[in-house]
Amino acid sequence: MKRVPQHEILDSDEVGPELAAETLRDLRWVNRWCGGVRTTTDLLRRAMRARNLRTASVLEVAAGDGYSIAEATRRLRAERLQIEVLCLDRRMLPPQANCCERVVEGDALALPFPPESFDFVSCGLFVHHLAPAQGIQFLNGALAVARHAVLMNDLRRSRLHLALVYAGWPLFRSPISRIDGAMSVRQAYTPRELREIMQQSRATSSELRTGFLFRMAAIAWK
Secondary structure, eight states: OOOOOOOOGGGSTTSOHHHHHHHHHHHHHHHHHSSHHHHHHHHHHHHHHHTTOSEEEEEEETOTTOHHHHHHHHHHHTTTOEEEEEEEESSOOOGGGOOOSSEEEOOTTSOOSOTTOEEEEEEESOGGGSOHHHHHHHHHHHHHHEEEEEEEEEEOOOHHHHHHHHHTGGGOSSHHHHHHHHHHHHHOOOHHHHHHHHHHSSOSEEEEEEETTTEEEEEEEO
């Protein structure tokens, strides 16, 4: 199945706040039950254990409403792993719609932070929005801001995954969720493609695992 770059509707500034909030509620459901929170939790746990950290600072890029990273940090708190998160997105949500306690507006491809400002830079369902050259640009910028690694939670492209998205359309409240869900799968990377992007970045090493319901969990080490 060939990758087909798309411009997802939720990325548009023309989407009204009510429809955007409804779509983000659908995404919370997807991340809770279809592997998003689990994948982010596993990535943070693996990275912190690899660097023998009990506390860590994390920049969550393209955070949306911050649901996955907030849930992951809550789960890891039960394992006595303390994580301080700053969420970055290109547009600010109303406080009542945001799961992040600390939020900043900014461009993921031009992160407004000094070198090594955070232990880790993390993102969920973001990399598939980028062309390969942009993916390398993002990784290099994120690696500069991170002290240890960049953590990526994203989708795997496959025909079966696309079929499951279409089968799940009745579960979505927002029409944007139905359209964008299919677009996301069509432009998602395969594990081989994402490995190639990491290999072309400034990462000294990288690792990638596939997981529940067509998720990929990748770490690019500084």
